[in-house]
Amino acid sequence: MFFTSFFRESEGGFLHRFKGTVDAVFAPVQEASVAAVQPLKDGWNWFAELRTARDERNRLLVENERLKAQIGGTAVATKQNDEFRQILRIADDGPAGYKPVNARVVARPADLSKRVQLDKGRSDGVVVNSLVFAPPATGEGFGALAGIVTSVTSRSSIVTFITDASTSIGARLLGAAQPLGLLRATPSGQLLLDKVPASVKIENNDAVVTAGTGTFTLPSPYPPGIRIGTVSSVGTARGEPGETQTVQVTPFVDPMQLSTFAVFVPVSPDAKRRAGA
Amino acid sequence: MTDHATGALDWARPGQGNGLRWVIAMTACAVLLQVAILPRFDIGPIEGIPNVVVCVVVAVALLRGVVVGAVVGFAAGMLVELLTPGETLGVLALVYVAIGAWCGRFAGGNAAVGRWFAVSLMVGATVLVPLWMGLVYLLRGDGPPLGYLLGDIVVPQLIFAPLVAIPVWWAAQRLLGPPREVEPWMARGVA
Numbered sequence: 001m002f003f004t005s006f007f008r009e010s011e012g013g014f015l016h017r018f019k020g021t022v023d024a025v026f027a028p029v030q031e032a033s034v035a036a037v038q039p040l041k042d043g044w045n046w047f048a049e050l051r052t053a054r055d056e057r058n059r060l061l062v063e064n065e066r067l068k069a070q071i072g073g074t075a076v077a078t079k080q081n082d083e084f085r086q087i088l089r090i091a092d093d094g095p096a097g098y099k100p101v102n103a104r105v106v107a108r109p110a111d112l113s114k115r116v117q118l119d120k121g122r123s124d125g126v127v128v129n130s131l132v133f134a135p136p137a138t139g140e141g142f143g144a145l146a147g148i149v150t151s152v153t154s155r156s157s158i159v160t161f162i163t164d165a166s167t168s169i170g171a172r173l174l175g176a177a178q179p180l181g182l183l184r185a186t187p188s189g190q191l192l193l194d195k196v197p198a199s200v201k202i203e204n205n206d207a208v209v210t211a212g213t214g215t216f217t218l219p220s221p222y223p224p225g226i227r228i229g230t231v232s233s234v235g236t237a238r239g240e241p242g243e244t245q246t247v248q249v250t251p252f253v254d255p256m257q258l259s260t261f262a263v264f265v266p267v268s269p270d271a272k273r274r275a276g277a
Numbered sequence: 278m279t280d281h282a283t284g285a286l287d288w289a290r291p292g293q294g295n296g297l298r299w300v301i302a303m304t305a306c307a308v309l310l311q312v313a314i315l316p317r318f319d320i321g322p323i324e325g326i327p328n329v330v331v332c333v334v335v336a337v338a339l340l341r342g343v344v345v346g347a348v349v350g351f352a353a354g355m356l357v358e359l360l361t362p363g364e365t366l367g368v369l370a371l372v373y374v375a376i377g378a379w380c381g382r383f384a385g386g387n388a389a390v391g392r393w394f395a396v397s398l399m400v401g402a403t404v405l406v407p408l409w410m411g412l413v414y415l416l417r418g419d420g421p422p423l424g425y426l427l428g429d430i431v432v433p434q435l436i437f438a439p440l441v442a443i444p445v446w447w448a449a450q451r452l453l454g455p456p457r458e459v460e461p462w463m464a465r466g467v468a
Contacts, residue, residue, distance in 0.1 A: 001367065002355075002366050002367025002370065003365060003366060003367035003368050003371065003413075004367075006365065006366035006367060007365070007417070015366055018359075019358075019359055019366060022359045022360065023359075023360065023362070026360050029309075029313060030312075030313055033309075033313035033314055033317070034317065037314055037317040037318075038317075041317055041318060044318065105316070107312055107313075107316065107360065107361050107362055108316040108326065108361065108362070109361050109362050109363035109364075110311075110312075110357045110358060110361045110363050110369060111358075111361075111363040111364065111365045111368065111369075111410055111414075112407075112410050112411065112414055112421060112430070113362075113363050113364045113365075115362045115363065115364065116362055117361070117362040158362045159362075165419040166364070166419075186422075187414065187419050187420060187421035187422065187425065188421055188422050188424075188425035188429075189425075259317075
């Protein structure tokens with residue numbers, strides 16, 4: 001009965017609101033447990049990494065020598081790169097119109113969904129449809145898209161990842177103007193674009209980014225050009241309208257493996273319009 | 278401090294009550310551990326979170342019978358789903374009720390519940406939970422591929438289950454004493 005009612009009612013229904021209230025009440029306990037467990041976790045990680053530290057040191061010494069030799073050559077390229085970035089107005093602090101808020105995972109799902117609860121909520125400026133990014137690796141700007149905030153309480157928020165089966169994102173290839181279609185997640189966490197016209201040339205390892213399309217009154221919550229993943233396979237299917245392609249995309253990160261994220265909350269009018277805030 | 282005949286601690290000696298306070302404490306600790314502590318740890322290369330709650334439900338059911346097993350199963354399942362950011366409510370409660378009620382049948386028998394029998398039941402119940410979840414998702418129309426369900430979810434649980442089941446059964450026996458069917462009308466003046 002609970003399951004049926006919960007599944008059938010809307011996000012604002014009684015059971016959803018009750019669950020949200022319980023989550024909000026329990027959030028301080030979750031935060032306290034994060035703080036209490038962190039030293040133990042750090043200790044465990046230190047102990048686990050000790051075993052490989054010697055090999056890692058030797059490898060890094062060799063790599064250090066090699067990198068020193070490269071520094072001279074890359075200095076010029078770095079200067080040029082900075083100039084190009086200034087010209088093209090590419091920022092490293094996130095998509096334009098959004099403000100980053102760092103957040104930690106405080107709870108993970110007990111079912112098969114790809115969602116987590118973060119320790120930042122309405123009091124930190126987080127609103128529904130705020131963008132969630134995985135922490136960037138070196139030289140990757142502000143990281144890759146991990147998900148979107150789907151519910152908020154005063155001190156916590158629920159993020160639904162791009163790998164959750166309920167998520168769909170308008171996507172295009174990096175550098176292309178035309179959207180490919182809606183990127184959907186399979187239950188196993190892969191991303192799939194189907195019914196892409198066969199005329200579109202797609203190759204493995206092509207980067208896929210958000211299309212950001214929509215109407216003025218109903219815009220996509222995702223701004224255009226945000227990195228999602230790379231094409232891992234392309235299959236051709238013959239259907240009634242003609243040949244189409246099914247494109248499998250591997251996300252840049254598996255968000256379920258991460259414990260910290262950057263939540264980008266909308267601050268500009270355009271970003272707020274996208275978020276419906 | 279230990280009664281060697283029963284294996285129970287003096288301050289939780291069976292016969293001085295039904296031990297229902299210990300049942301509540303064990304369930305609360307298991308839920309807290311499940312939702313607030315265990316998700317913080319990356320346990321080696323194996324992905325997944327050990328299911329402590331289902332082991333406690335089975336242990337309590339084996340030691341206190343059908344009614345207590347079912348009630349503990351329902352309460353624990355609801356609490357876990359309420360306190361985690363999933364998209365279901367009542368699914369875990371339903372399967373935990375069934376597990377608690379079924380395992381509780383063994384509490385009333387004349388034969389003592391053996392350690393390995395209890396551990397086997399806990400491992401079986403641990404594996405049943407993700408399979409049940411997979412079935413529910415399948416009925417909703419977004420069922421996971423069987424390979425993913427078995428390889429990524431069931432197998433890690435199968436590895437974790439004995440590691441969790443053995444200490445849970447040991448602790449439950451120490452706290453609750455020998456198996457005994459507890460009915461609602463017996464529950465007055467508990468522990």
